[in-house]
Amino acid sequence: MARGLTDLAIRNMRPGEKRREIADGAQRGLYVQLQPSGARGFAVRYRLHGKPCKLTLPGGVSLAQARKLCADILFDVARGVDPAEHRRAQREKAERAKADTLRAVAEAYFKREGARLRTINQRKATFWRLIFPIFGAGTPIGAIRRKDVVRLLDRVEDERGPRMADVALAAFSRLCNWHAVRDDAFTSPIVRGMRRQQPSEHARDRILTDDELRALWQAAEQRNDVVGPLVKFLLYTACRRGEAAGMTRDELVDDLWILPPARNKVGKELVRPLSEPVLELLDELPHLGPCVFSTTGQRPFGAFSKVKRELDAESGVRGWRLHDLRRTARSLMSRAGVASDVAEMCLGHVLPAMRGVYDRHSYRAEKAAAYTALARQIEAIVHPPEDTANIVELRRR
Numbered sequence: 001m002a003r004g005l006t007d008l009a010i011r012n013m014r015p016g017e018k019r020r021e022i023a024d025g026a027q028r029g030l031y032v033q034l035q036p037s038g039a040r041g042f043a044v045r046y047r048l049h050g051k052p053c054k055l056t057l058p059g060g061v062s063l064a065q066a067r068k069l070c071a072d073i074l075f076d077v078a079r080g081v082d083p084a085e086h087r088r089a090q091r092e093k094a095e096r097a098k099a100d101t102l103r104a105v106a107e108a109y110f111k112r113e114g115a116r117l118r119t120i121n122q123r124k125a126t127f128w129r130l131i132f133p134i135f136g137a138g139t140p141i142g143a144i145r146r147k148d149v150v151r152l153l154d155r156v157e158d159e160r161g162p163r164m165a166d167v168a169l170a171a172f173s174r175l176c177n178w179h180a181v182r183d184d185a186f187t188s189p190i191v192r193g194m195r196r197q198q199p200s201e202h203a204r205d206r207i208l209t210d211d212e213l214r215a216l217w218q219a220a221e222q223r224n225d226v227v228g229p230l231v232k233f234l235l236y237t238a239c240r241r242g243e244a245a246g247m248t249r250d251e252l253v254d255d256l257w258i259l260p261p262a263r264n265k266v267g268k269e270l271v272r273p274l275s276e277p278v279l280e281l282l283d284e285l286p287h288l289g290p291c292v293f294s295t296t297g298q299r300p301f302g303a304f305s306k307v308k309r310e311l312d313a314e315s316g317v318r319g320w321r322l323h324d325l326r327r328t329a330r331s332l333m334s335r336a337g338v339a340s341d342v343a344e345m346c347l348g349h350v351l352p353a354m355r356g357v358y359d360r361h362s363y364r365a366e367k368a369a370a371y372t373a374l375a376r377q378i379e380a381i382v383h384p385p386e387d388t389a390n391i392v393e394l395r396r397r
Contacts, residue, residue, distance in 0.1 A: 005032060007063050010040060024063075030070040042066040046077045055083050100186075102144070103137035105179050113178065116267070126171040130156055130164065141179060146189040153196060162196035169194055204321070207328040210381045212317045217382040219315035227307050229281050230293045234322065236278045236375055238329035238347050240265070241322045246300045247292040255279060259348075270348050273368035275375040329374060332381075336373040342366045346374075 004026025013022065015038045024030040033041045033056070042057040057069055073083040106127055114120040134152050135144060149172070157165040169190070176188035208216065213235075220228035233244050243259060251258055252274075259270040274282070282292065289297020304322060312318060326347065333343040341351065346367050 005063060010063065027067040027070050029074055030066060044070045044073050046074060048077055048082055053084065100140050100142060101137065102135055102139050102141045103132065105141050106175060109175050109178050123171050126167060130168040131172055142186055144189055146191065149189050149194065153194065157196050165196045206320055206324045207331050208320060208324065213328065214382050215315040216311065216317050219311055222314065226293050226295060226301055229285055230301065232281055233278065234325045235329050235378055236275060237272060238326050240326065241304065245293055245302065248290045249292060264348055266348060266350050271364060273364060273371060275371040277375045332377045333370055333374050336377045338370040338373055342370050346370050
């Protein structure tokens with residue numbers, strides 16, 4: 001029997017001008033590959049189905065490890081298994097596992113769907129704050145089971161409340177549904193009944209009373225920044241806070257505000273005719289740059305929490321949110337006699353499915369009349385007529 005190699009003998013091998021292969025006498029099929037550069041490695045030579053084959057072992061293995069790997073490879077060959085094909089399958093499996101980690105799938109989702117999602121930054125924040133710390137970003141998404149989701153929701157509910165637990169559930173559910181469409185081996189662990197609250201439990205119905213609206217309007221008029229005009233604009237147009245804050249001057253065409261699909265919830269172009277008070281309000285704002293409601297003109301206004309606290313203190317109105325102005329404006333439209341369908345379209349809502357398919361009318365004139373009626377209603381509330389209680393009618397003799 002030939003004498004086997006040793007680690008010392010391998011280290012002392014001197015490279016030549018060409019690559020050399022030195023057989024290990026202690027393990028059949030095992031060879032040391034010695035490169036002209038002095039690099040050393042192991043390879044296994046065998047015959048499969050009558051054809052000579054060679055398989056290079058991973059770098060960094062010791063002689064003992066190489067002998068063990070060689071014995072395993074020859075055992076597979078004896079069973080008719082191609083070691084090269086087996087290694088390729090293992091490598092592909094590892095690559096798929098790496099690509100299917102929770103973080104990798106989430107990043108692919110954000111990259112592909114981000115341009116179509118208005119709330120992409122909020123969803124990213126939900127994953128980083130609530131989901132990744134508990135599940136682990138490197139966890140394979142297919143390894144997450146229903147019980148794991150329940151534990152996630154329990155922890156978020158205990159630390160942040162049931163509302164945030166539902167937010168985390170919604171974000172993770174959307175990711176799972178997106179991934180399930182692309183991977184036939186993946187099944188979402190989300191099932192019905194996992195919510196911690198019913199939507200009706202946290203649905204808001206707050207609108208401002210006439211006295212509250214008047215107090216808030218007066219507080220807005222006392223400010224000499226962009227906040228006052230922004231609050232008025234929200235009431236005059238019944239738009240969403242983010243839509244108004246992100247408005248750019250190229251969205252204003254004559255007396256129209258044309259909101260592109262990427263900046264609204266329904267994903268369609270929304271055309272809002274602007275009433276005279278709104279046009280006057282916009283004309284009075286300084287032209288600092290492309291952004292309309294901005295302190296610099298370059299970036300949209302975003303300090304809403306700070307502004308809200310200031311408005312509470314200045315107006316004395318409590319328990320309201322900026323989004324409640326939208327609900328208040330919608331209610332004022334009904335008070336002014338605006339047709340329900342027209343009022344909903346002013347808010348940026350679309351007609352019901354079948355009606356939306358067949359009714360292609362733009363309703364631009366009707367929306368313009370609705371916004372005018374809303375402006376008059378607001379004016380009547382914030383600037384009521386003089387008190388007539390002390391006026392005495394004189395009768396003619």
